[in-house]
Amino acid sequence: MKYKYKFHPSDYELGENEQFYSDMEAKGWKLVKRGGNLSKFISVEPSRARYRIEVSSPGFLEQAVLSEGQLAVYEDCGWSYVTDRGFLYVFRAPAGAEAPEFYNDPAQQAETLKQMKRNAVWGWAAPAVIWGLYFLMLISLRGSVKIAADFQRGLVEGTSLYLFAGVGLADGTYLTVRNGWLISRTYRRLKKGVPLDHNPQKRHLAHKIIHRSLLAVLALLAALMAAQWIAARPADLPEEAGGPYLLARDLGWEGKRKTFMNHGSVVTHARSLLAEFWKTEEYLDVGPDAAFHLCQDVYRLRNAGMSFWMADTLRKTSTFGRGGGNFTILETDAVDAAWYNDLEVVAVKGPYVACVTITGWGREHTEQLAVCEALAARWDAKGSFPPLANPG
């Protein structure tokens, strides 16, 4: 038994679906099941058959099913029930069989489309709510610094996810608008007494190009997201830096690495469409009454022009930055610009940006300049990451 799956026309293209299934059977593929986007066919001897679609028209909150009695009448008339999905029920009759058309009066058939039409119109609601929330968020960005910064940071780290959501939303909106238009047009024509075209000649080329291009982009982005997610697993922090980030000893701190609140010393390296980035956590046992914790978010942006924008984002999203207001400019020639508070340093140089958080106890917080100098030395190495001279 050979099976084949093929994309079918949308639920709102009744005549196109009927013709599609007839054409498939003429090519030796008989319909078995209709799914959301794909139909399943079984290999048969090519034959000519008529397919017709009946639309169930349930009342409010009723299930979209044709009654057994209705199915029995259709089958008695020579129409074999094949499959159903959503509002659509697909029937088949071999060519030459005297199975009558479902409706004598197109206006009566129009009545069966009412619920489907309502559904298509309300289909606008879901994208409208999503777009509404999106715009609400954009509006709130002016008032909520943190949300805006989180959004921007998410955009840099998960560019493909954001694009996926955007393209998915665009495709969903496009389909909703198109489906609503299609079913309303069919309804109007039937109401006017124009019978349903069971053999439409229009190929809908523009629609196919638009929809399939968007689907291809979505598939590509999904693959990219999967690849980035797989590659972004945390690994033990190496003894020698494997990226443009710092190790504790680059700042003159030596000690045995330990776990802190179930966190070990790890590095996560990931890529997005806008940046390559490293996130590190290093916990050192530096003595009986002292501890040294170094956490970093280091970005190498695709575009150096984004560095200052990203630095602003990092200040606003930092743990101790209080939305960015808790930072002071750090005067240093080592990097292009730097800001600091008691526990954090944000530094920019060329396409690199980093937010370095140093916590712990039993020591003085005097590392800000040393952090900038160490970062600059690391970033100037341009792709190789040799051990830095110990400032201690």
Added chain:
Amino acid sequence: MPGHPPMTEAMFYTLLSLLKPGHGYGMMQRIKELSGGRLEMGPGTLYGVLSRMNGEGLIVLTGEEGRRKNYAITEAGRDALLREYSRLKRMVADGSILEDAER
């Protein structure tokens, strides 16, 4: 006639066919026979008409044979059919002047 709008052709023939109780497919055959082959009612049209007339009390479900449902005309349905028949007869009588005009 106020309160009783004219019936559609599908309703009229469906009620006519149900003077003898039957199921959907049987009705379709009978309608074809009654109309001399002129009217071949589609199953969608028939089912729509049956649902509507059942809701209006013009016909009644009398039983089921497997998936098939059997219907029969009610007294109200018979009255409605007779009213429509009278209306059509009057219309035909009124229209007979056309035959005089043709002569």
